[in-house]
Amino acid sequence: MxxxxxxxxxxxxxxxxxxxxxxxxxxxxxxxxTHIIFPLKYFEAQSGQDDESDGNITVLLILNQQINILPNLFAKLWSNASLKVCADGGLNRLRDYDSTSLTYIPDYVVGDLDSAKEENIKHYQSLGTKKVLQSSQYYTDFIKALSLINAFFNYPDIIRDIDNIDSLDELEKLEDEKSASSNVKVKTLKIIVLGGVGGRFDQTMATINQIWNLSSRRPHLHFAILNPEHTEMIVLLKxxxxxxxxxxxxxxxxxxxxxxxxxxxxxxxxxxxxxxxxxxxxxxxxxxxxxxxxxxxxxxxxxxxxxxxxxxxxxxxxxxxxxxxxxxx
CATH class of the missing domain: 2.60.120.320 (Thiamin pyrophosphokinase, thiamin-binding domain)
Structure with a gap:
């Protein structure tokens, strides 16, 4: 010493x-x-489903990892989220988890869509899910999903024109340009990430790396990771x-x-x-x-x-x- x-x-x-x-x-x-983290806020019903005041917006992002979460917990996560997004193969995992009911219909599936099964894409599209193809290999499906989430709440003009953007990487580039240059007051988003840790070590570290980088560049994005292999939450402290x-x-x-x-x-x-x-x-x-x-x-x-x-x-x-x-x- x-x-x-x-x-x-x-x-x-x-x-x-x-x-x-x-x-x-x-x-x-x-x-x-002082920074106060309320883990139960992710599972508690909002005062109103249309309440999107700053700091009251929760988003559920499902990654490509088997969902082992407790059914009661998943139901609360789902009902509390203002937006539900599957990153590519996360769509398969959702259907594997809930293959018979029509309870869990995501708002979007986004990514290069090389993992999401075509039959699952068509199934959820028929129920109202929107498909956003971004085939670039420069951005991960995780980053593509977060670009979509941030644009949905803070840059609605991107979402209004989303059917006309190119299928390579225009979503990510537009969101990045808006974030770098916009003087608009952005809404704070609480994003609960289901998956991304456990399993392969390199993918776990990639999730940690991306959350750190996004938290630095987009401080209004607040992340909580749910480990699908153990009932635990992971958060970044300031x-x-x-x-x-x-x-x-x-x-x-x-x-x-x-x-x-x-x-x-x-x-x-x-x-x-x-x-x-x-x-x-x-x-x-x-x-x-x-x-x-x-x-x-x-x-x-x-x-x-x-x-x-x-x-x-x-x-x-x-x-x-x-x-x-x-x-x-």
Whole structure:
């Protein structure tokens, strides 16, 4: 340990009981750099389906990965989303998940459409889904879908003319030009990404890479990733005081929200991982089993994985750099 490094000298690790209140930490630290994440907002019904006020717009984006999400949870995600988009092969995954009912009809399927089965495209088109072909290999289907989503809410002139744009990459170029030059006040969008992590490691890292780059270039896009292989959410935290407002539930409350009592790493305690994938960071936490103070974390130093939420109100991470956090639902 370097004696000249003030962060390393003052580092602390505190082991907490399995249940604590962090209200004092919240009250004492809320300020201009406070960011509050409400995970349940993605699953709660909006006050009105037509309510698209700033910050109240939720979008569901389905990627090409098997959907293993709890049926009760998926139904709430779907009903809460103002727009539902499948990125190419995500259309196959949706039909595999719900092959018999007509409950889940996406608004758009977009991409180079080399994975979406033609029979599935025709099936959903007959039910009202719009197909947007963008065949360029320079942009991923994920980026194409996000260009469509951003244009839909913030640049409606692109959407009005979408049947006339070229099928190569005009959607992405038009959205990029508008984002770079427009003085229009853009709406904040909460985008829940179903898939993109788990499975192949390179595809997981590509999802992380694209979310980081888009969050930097389009700060009005707020992402939450749902892991289809484990009941957890992944979000990108900003520098400052981040409060994940996710109270601990009784088994009865979990059944009401999710339909079952969800699996956890330890009964009643959610797993939490603090992931400094982008760069080293110095963090202080409140509400974790092993809280830290002025703790330097990084891929080449040390990380807080397999931690547990013990805060009754949620948990707090103060960080000087962007980092990802995953937590069980």
């Amino acid at each position: 370097s004696a000249g490094n003030q962060f390393e000298v003052s580092e602390k690790v505190i082991e907490n009981p399995d249940s604590i209140s962090i209200k004092h930490a919240i009250d004492a630290n809320v300020g201009s750099d 520098p400052g005081f981040n409060f994940v407002a996710y109270p601990r539930f009784t088994p009865h409350e979990e059944i009401d929200i999710f339909g079952i009592v969800t699996d956890k790493s330890r009964p009643g305690l959610r797993n939490v991982g603090v992931l400094p994938i982008l760069n080293d960071a110095v963090i202080t936490t409140f509400g974790l089993k092993w809280d830290v103070e002025n703790w330097r974390t990084g891929l080449t130093t040390k990380m807080s994985s397999s931690n547990l939420q013990v805060g009754n109100e949620g948990f707090v991470i103060r960080t000087d750099k962007h980092l990802f956090v995953d937590f069980e639902l």
